[in-house]
Amino acid sequence: MSYNLLKGKKGIIFGALDEKSIAWNIALKAYEEGAVFTLSNTPLALRFGTVTELSEKCRAEIIPADATNVNELENVFLRSIEVMGGKIDFLLHSIGMSMNVRKSREYDDLDYNFYSKTMDISAMSFHKMIQVAKKLDAINDWGSIVALSYIAAQRTLYRYNDMADAKAMLESIARSFGYIYGREKNVRINTISQSPTRTTAGSGVKGIDALIDFTERMSPLGNATAQECADFCIVLFSDLSRKITMQNIFHDGGFSGMGMSLKAMTQYKKSLEDE
Numbered sequence: 001m002s003y004n005l006l007k008g009k010k011g012i013i014f015g016a017l018d019e020k021s022i023a024w025n026i027a028l029k030a031y032e033e034g035a036v037f038t039l040s041n042t043p044l045a046l047r048f049g050t051v052t053e054l055s056e057k058c059r060a061e062i063i064p065a066d067a068t069n070v071n072e073l074e075n076v077f078l079r080s081i082e083v084m085g086g087k088i089d090f091l092l093h094s095i096g097m098s099m100n101v102r103k104s105r106e107y108d109d110l111d112y113n114f115y116s117k118t119m120d121i122s123a124m125s126f127h128k129m130i131q132v133a134k135k136l137d138a139i140n141d142w143g144s145i146v147a148l149s150y151i152a153a154q155r156t157l158y159r160y161n162d163m164a165d166a167k168a169m170l171e172s173i174a175r176s177f178g179y180i181y182g183r184e185k186n187v188r189i190n191t192i193s194q195s196p197t198r199t200t201a202g203s204g205v206k207g208i209d210a211l212i213d214f215t216e217r218m219s220p221l222g223n224a225t226a227q228e229c230a231d232f233c234i235v236l237f238s239d240l241s242r243k244i245t246m247q248n249i250f251h252d253g254g255f256s257g258m259g260m261s262l263k264a265m266t267q268y269k270k271s272l273e274d275e
């Protein structure tokens with residue numbers, strides 16, 4: 001059901017790769033809610049993913065860019081303003097990648113070139129995106145910027161590795177830039193801390209199935225799906241959340257508030273009985 005929450009709004013969505021992507025689900029929902037937007041991802045992702053299908057469904061132009069490259073980001077904003085005929089109202093950063101995770105380098109044996117890339121792609125790109133937007137004055141007053149985070153930014157979760165550091169930085173950028181952009185242009189900046197979700201990036205974390213089972217048992221409302229994340233993100237893009245900024249909001253079925261649940265305890269007890 002559509003509420004027309006984004007009617008008349010223009011946006012840019014970074015990070016849709018295939019139909020499992022959180023950004024893909026957000027794009028579909030934004031389209032359903034009446035928004036117009038452009039899509040961006042790396043040339044490689046555009047070749048191997050299925051973004052053209054999404055672009056046709058949402059009538060959205062694709063503008064290739066590596067989000068670590070400031071010149072390419074500038075082009076995304078300028079071209080978006082040109083094709084949509086005006087400044088933008090919402091911006092989604094749904095980007096993450098760690099070569100240390102991919103290559104199974106443990107946290108006490110990190111490759112530092114990979115570590116720098118993790119931080120650049122998964123966190124600093126958020127700063128670059130916002131700084132470029134602000135310098136170009138590309139975002140309308142009361143615009144909304146959202147990035148996707150994970151609870152490992154604040155609590156240690158086995159195997160999340162250097163991505164935990166990147167997410168901590170991402171959440172900090174939302175606060176630091178949220179103050180400046182809010183003060184000057186009433187633009188709000190938030191992060192959504194989403195449940196573990198089976199996507200290409202999510203599946204890069206070894207043992208994701210066990211983690212998803214654990215968080216499902218621990219969360220009173222169960223894990224949040226990518227579609228549910230999209231629903232919430234639309235609210236953050238809409239005028240219904242104009243005074244929320246500089247926040248990291250858990251969208252995790254209650255997992256972040258739990259210590260132990262009946263369902264998890266029951267499962268844990270079974271493994272003790274097996275011993």
Ligand SMILES: NC(=O)c1ccc[n+]([C@@H]2O[C@H](COP(=O)([O-])OP(=O)(O)OC[C@H]3O[C@@H](n4cnc5c(N)ncnc54)[C@H](O)[C@@H]3O)[C@@H](O)[C@H]2O)c1
Nearest residue numbers: 015017021022045067094095096148196197199200201202
């Ligand atoms: N899947 C999960 O369990 C989960 C949970 C919480 C948060 N998140 C976060 O959600 C966001 C989206 O991830 P997803 O799970 O939808 O996976 P995904 O693999 O579908 O999306 C990750 C995207 O990042 C893009 N990307 C990588 N390097 C890039 C670069 N240099 N420039 C531009 N784009 C680049 C990829 O092409 C891809 O589209 C990420 O920030 C991720 O950390 C995911």
